[in-house]
Amino acid sequence: MSYTGAMNQIYEVGILAAAGVFGAVIGSFMIAQVWRLRAWQLRQLAEDELTDLERKERQQLESVYGKKRTVRSDRSVCLSCGHQLAWYDLIPVCSWLWLRGKCRYCKAPIGKAEFAAEVGLAAVYVLTTLLLLGQAHTLGWALWPSLLLVLAGEALLLGLFVFDCRWYLLPDRLVFPFAGLGLGYALVHWAHSGWQLSTLWSGIVAIGILSGLYYALYLFSKGAWVGLGDVKLGLGLALFLPDWRLAFLALFAANLLGTLIFAPLQLFGKLPRGQQVPFGPLLIAGFLLVFWGQFVILAFLQQNFVLF
Ligand SMILES: [Zn+2]
Numbered sequence: 430m431s432y433t434g435a436m437n438q439i440y441e442v443g444i445l446a447a448a449g450v451f452g453a454v455i456g457s458f459m460i461a462q463v464w465r466l467r468a469w470q471l472r473q474l475a476e477d478e479l480t481d482l483e484r485k486e487r488q489q490l491e492s493v494y495g496k497k498r499t500v501r502s503d504r505s506v507c508l509s510c511g512h513q514l515a516w517y518d519l520i521p522v523c524s525w526l527w528l529r530g531k532c533r534y535c536k537a538p539i540g541k542a543e544f545a546a547e548v549g550l551a552a553v554y555v556l557t558t559l560l561l562l563g564q565a566h567t568l569g570w571a572l573w574p575s576l577l578l579v580l581a582g583e584a585l586l587l588g589l590f591v592f593d594c595r596w597y598l599l600p601d602r603l604v605f606p607f608a609g610l611g612l613g614y615a616l617v618h619w620a621h622s623g624w625q626l627s628t629l630w631s632g633i634v635a636i637g638i639l640s641g642l643y644y645a646l647y648l649f650s651k652g653a654w655v656g657l658g659d660v661k662l663g664l665g666l667a668l669f670l671p672d673w674r675l676a677f678l679a680l681f682a683a684n685l686l687g688t689l690i691f692a693p694l695q696l697f698g699k700l701p702r703g704q705q706v707p708f709g710p711l712l713i714a715g716f717l718l719v720f721w722g723q724f725v726i727l728a729f730l731q732q733n734f735v736l737f
Pocket of ligand 1: 510511534536
């Protein structure tokens with residue numbers, strides 16, 4: 430291997446390591462934001478709008494976060510004993526491993542979701558960076574703006590994923606910023622294509638597939654099958670996949686995943702009829718498969734892998 434080859438490899442490993450650490454830190458931050466956003470959401474509801482479950486949840490969150498705190502100003506606390514966590518309890522991944530998943534003060538098991546989110550987003554960031562760096566020669570100037578927009582978008586997707594799994598909701602406070610980042614990504618993609626009209630049309634059809642279709646279903650079923658949250662999420666996802674063929678594949682992947690996961694559950698009676706199924710996580714999983722898949726296939730066709 431030549432000297433510049435070795436230097437390049439060290440540079441690439443450095444960037445990937447930085448992406449991993451960055452992912453763990455942002456993952457930890459996002460999960461804290463999810464709890465804060467949930468506490469804020471429950472505070473917005475009037476007393477008679479709450480279900481029993483939501484009232485209990487709000488009491489628990491209030492006992493920990495207090496009544497008047499705003500979304501951002503409070504510090505992280507143990508949800509079990511309310512003890513304020515010190516900076517050394519908040520080091521992503523390391524703290525959880527060191528404390529073996531228990532609160533330092535009350536020994537209640539905490540942070541399993543945080544740990545999963547930190548490790549998960551670290552892996553997502555490393556993979557995304559690896560795949561986009563592999564296309565540095567085709568992306569040219571668009572590499573860094575694309576990479577930053579995608580990484581920011583993936584952090585919001587983590588929040589949306591957790592929110593929809595737990596509460597069957599895709600909050601506007603996450604889904605609109607995600608669509609904004611998607612618009613930035615689509616514009617970078619369009620500019621990189623030399624403002625070609627066909628690229629623009631392909632992007633518009635992608636929005637029709639991933640968002641318009643859900644909007645039609647939403648109108649047709651009067652909100653029973655899909656929520657407006659899915660429509661807004663689909664818009665952001667389409668902007669990150671501004672090509673109608675990829676958008677179609679993502680929709681197909683999401684439905685295939687849904688069938689593979691939920692059909693067996695229903696068959697064995699583990700999923701009661703009429704049980705709500707969150708569609709957001711499936712859409713997100715389908716999107717990631719296709720988003721990464723496009724770069725994996727390019728790398729295979731060119732036999733060009735970073736690090737190899
Ligand atoms: Zn505790």
